[in-house]
Amino acid sequence: MTETESIVYDVVVVGAGPVGENVADRTRAAGLSTAIVEDELVGGECSYWACMPSKALLRPVIARADARRLPGLSQAVRGPLDAEAVLKRRDYMASDWKDDGQVQWLNGVGVDLHRGHGRLTGPRTVLVEGPDGSRTELTARHAVAVCTGTRAALPDLPGLAEVRPWTSREATSARRAPERLIVVGGGVVAVEMATAWQNLGSQVTMLVRGKGLLPRMEPFAGELIAQGLTEAGVDLRTGVSVTSVTREPAAGSGAPDTPAGGGNGTVVAVTDAGERIEAEEILFATGRAPKTDTIGLETVGLDPGSWLSVDDSMRVEGTDWLYAVGDVNHRALLTHQGKYQARIAGAAIAARASGGADEESAAWGAHAATADHGAVPQVVFTDPEAAAVGLSLAEAEQAGHRVRAVDVDFASVAGAGLYAEGYRGRARMVVDLEEEILRGVTFVGPGVGELIHSATIAVVGEVPLDRLWHAVPSYPTLSEVWLRLLEAYRG
Template identity: 75%
Template structure:
């Protein structure tokens, strides 16, 4: 094979994160020849700079917090975390930022892997510039799937370039605990990293432009997380914007819109994401470089018969599990179209219908307490025009919660559609509630009637008994 010859495949996948890997897995399972192109590490953001390292950092934090709430155990876990051991545990889960194992997995499914920067070069055509200067030209008989994910956005502020701020990548891969850290942003990345680094020994200040933390969830979620962060020693300031940042020796100096001056060793900007589509050749097929891709429910780009945008690039839900879900949908759709098989309608529940992207997107925020939600919040449901009622329960009233932890603090809400008697959304906040979320996801995605939920009996005494309390509160209101 020469360095410049054109190689034909059924499918070419740009990006080898979890989304690209799953597209390749599904198309290979359908018997389609598939090439995967990646310029960084196979496994993508999730494996090396997001889901896996962040949760490896947070797990010891949450386990210690839970242990401190258990009589007979709390006195044994009063000391500080072993930061060296926690960081080593994180490094293990990132495979020390090596992707040999994931490359071996691609090989095991029969996908061809190309290391290098892939760009569209017109319809169904991809060029790959390898790290050693080698060039490849790949063509796709049936589909090119853009699965290049998203990147952190750093705001344009005076002094921002010179200070070399942290983004989510630096926050999850840092090799030492900073003495002090300013976190700008109150979304998932901001609150999770504030939780982790505060517990590991940093003095954390959180600056949030809006009214509270976790603005996409029910208001009580952000309130409970802010309360816990403050109790842990973090300084949480809402309604505060950053005006400028500079370096004073090794320290970062932050000036806020309120005239406050804050010094810290590091500053993390957790202020949003942008699609990694600025240099993938979108202009060669009539699309705007750097844009989010508009897609249908099979993740095929609007107006195209062969181009797919899967995962973060389509902006439907910037979550690994949703991206993998979309990848299964897209892979099945590509295979069906290649075989000439009609796809199901978008409101169906077969392999080709991405219905859950619209009605049942679950997310867990791994703070202390955890926050977990699926579907619509009360405000979102009302804005969408649904006639709904929110039902709230103090999780401390559930017997299983009291056994789980002394002084358990948490809250649960279900949003009931009064016309269909099904759930539009569910939110839990409290220790360990992430493990409750899949039951809520099934209820929302499956459109299970409230009358039917009465017969899904929760085991006693578990925290899951909150479902019975929610249903009783709805019935008795």
């Protein structure tokens, strides 16, 4: 039997994605000895299979779309995208799926990396089983932080594993554009990957079970993005469910290639209406599940495979030493929000380790992730873009706020006309009529992703509308939409 090495640290972090890295960085900077455990690439999903490669695929698509709306420039960008060059840049932005730079950063800040699968074996104890068969027991004096993230959740369809479907990982790392691609789902991953691959040469068919796209955003966001996808050539079908999927092998193909490489034969998807749809690949973008099934939660009285419920300092409820940060707590499955939580958790762990005051309950304090409850920003990188922060109108009403939605078409904004000929977009602010502050803001249109931080500040800061009136937008920019919204509210 392999001998087990034992090491004691102040803090042990399980998962070295951006969330785990930020927890480790904060605790180490506070003087706490910190170990981090990772069984894949340091840098996690965001760096290699999500944020970075997906936005690298989408940026040329959006830049070309913007250029095509400008007379004098549109004629120069009539041809197709150079898919090979786009994929090469995508590979670069994903560091060619090598984590040398991330490891070097960990070494530089003094965090010890333990490669292998980490699982709890009891309170404050993590056993790491290395790829070489080694076993290392890490004991934490103060805290263990679970930052293992999520994996794609696939539907329960018979034979789906044999079909070798794409998930978000294959969709962002594929080596070529399939001639035909089926995208199942209507959320962020679905619309972004449909946008990318349609423009990189695939014929995309989207099968959406619901009535529209992006159901968690204002309805007009999904409507405008659906219009953009359809105009780009996507075959978008709503109110459709997939009842079965099979893959017919390519004639004389021999052993199949990997899903990300092609050469897999033909996928056949059958809908609830009995329609048969064929493609080279099928992407299921149908949700996420927590990666907590094999990390030993049962040894500390928690359910394996569950989302972990936490307080505002990210401490798992019912414990005084276990933290769950990022996607695993199901508060907001977004990298930037997970990193925000990591900053909060790192500060809280350090304060508790030093015997300092426990500020967990203080609203907007250094140890409370208050923004999780009503000020979460998000950008959807499609054509047009969608960006939102805070509550939608429906969410605000459901929460019991007395609110009013104020809508403005970007056609009234001079900067929009300069940005692009025929600019199409819409903005909404959700006003709390009792407190005269903003509960939420949504923008849809080309380039609106760069507007959302101003809205985030307004929502987080609970800036009174009479004060916001004095935040003068520069002319002629897209930001002038703020003036139009406030004018519409004042009547």
